[in-house]
Amino acid sequence: MSSTATHGTDTLRVGDREYQAVIGLEVHAQLLTRSKMFCGCSAAYVGAPPNSNTCPVCLGLPGTLPVINRQAVEYTVRTAVALNCEIPEFTKFDRKNYFYPDLPKGYQISQYDLPLSRRGWLQFHVDGEQRRCGITRVHLEEDTGTMYHAGDVLQSATSSLVDCNRCGVPLMEIVGEPDLRTPEEAREYLIWLRRVLMYIGVNDGNLEQGSFRCDANVSIRPRGSDQLGVKVEIKNMNSFRAVHHALGYEIERQRQVLEQGGALPQETRGWVETQQATVSQRSKEYAHDYRYFPEPDLPPLQLEAALVERIRGELPELPDARAARLRRQHGLGDYDAGLLTATREEADTYESVVATGVGAKLAANWMLGDVARLANEHRLPLQQSGLGVAGLAALLRLLEAGTISGSVAKELLAELYRDGGDPAALVEQRGLGQVSDAGALSSLIDEAIAQGSKAVADFRAGKEAALQSLVGYVMKQTRGRADAQLVNRLLRERLGG
């Protein structure tokens, strides 16, 4: 199915009428706590042997009582203030009842009518334009266990397997308003939301492993209408690409159903990567009846204003604000500032390099150019490379001071990135210092002229470009150490150009 909806404008055509899509996203993000939400079991379930991080509380054994993890509450408050939410003083937990083997208790502890926060917004950018999406609520709940179904692992088709290590891992639900209109907007919203969560240190942003998950509600309606169409919920999207493709597919599917005079049922559909299509999940068609009621085992929370204000005060500079400051302070362009603030580590690195006195533009060019390429090549960020942040700063200072040439800097960067070492010591030891003394270059200039009689003749005949081969000769003889601009000037003087 072609997806005309995914490109450019948000206008869809159903017959001769204009339609538009309405998208709302729900994000589930695991919190980076050491222990689980309601018990002391380790929350580090990835890679742990099956059922090795469990206890009577998270296994739902009779007679056990949950106790709230304070850090999880603080992380959720931190998220709520970062997303400009209101935080009511009183909040409580509720039971969401359903039978499914991924939660042995038979219910999930979640929040229903009095969530920890409401009514916020997230600012993001689409193609350089600023957008804002409302946040309905951010609440706190517990994650479920992991199920393995027939075909996933070795077991027979007549059973499913349960690993309870993930049961009770603190999980934040961030419900967005249906303010998004295109798959691009949805993708950018998610990218910026993930960026904020990682900046404030509450989530590791891993879509593949499922620590950051997204469901979407999608409907289409005639343009100008303020009624929502019948909404379809889409699940199983575990990359930004998948979200983008799934929404593009689903919007076009809905458009075609309406164009052919059909009706859209309210349903849940799963994105199937191998088919690049959403598929109806019939087993979940009948309406849920969760029978929420206040969790009797947990006293409510009374979040004092002082606590909220302390957490607000500890909030780091957020990516959007930081990019704006880099543009202002260092004269960077939109694009560079955006890339340099994509992660907090990247922005910290950039600012600490600049703080050592390296020029802002120079540092930006090297970080986004050669350093980014090496990080990608070695699958290793600069911070963990042999070079390190201090090494990069030292190398760029040598370059800026004219101690080494650009081509030597480039070579050293690649070597140090891999093997480590002290840039200044290496330059000294190998004699890589830039030759910018006219006397020292004089005999090489003579040599260049002597071996390049054709280039000399061409240059004298007015062919400017011919000079480059003579400069190249000197650079080659000095293994890139000569000051190329000086060589250029000396040659011109000698040739009377």
Add this chain to the structure above:
Amino acid sequence: MPLTPEDIAHVAMLARLGLSDEERSRYGAQLDAILEHMTRLNDVDTSPVGETAQVGELVNVWREDISQPSLSVERALANAPAREADFFRVGAIQE
């Protein structure tokens, strides 16, 4: 307001109780009586009382984020009705 047979069937389904017709009418009548009894609360004037789900007056009962040792896998699976390798085994679920 007595429960309808449909209400009883729905509640039984949600609780995953496979009731016979006879049990359905017997337990239905009992559930009806319980709810009937609770309606007496409607006669009490609760207008000066704040709405609450708890009467203990406790708030902010929480613990620090410290990870504690878990059960051994053997202990965790000791009461499993069915097990395969180190997993709990349940009836096949269609995803």
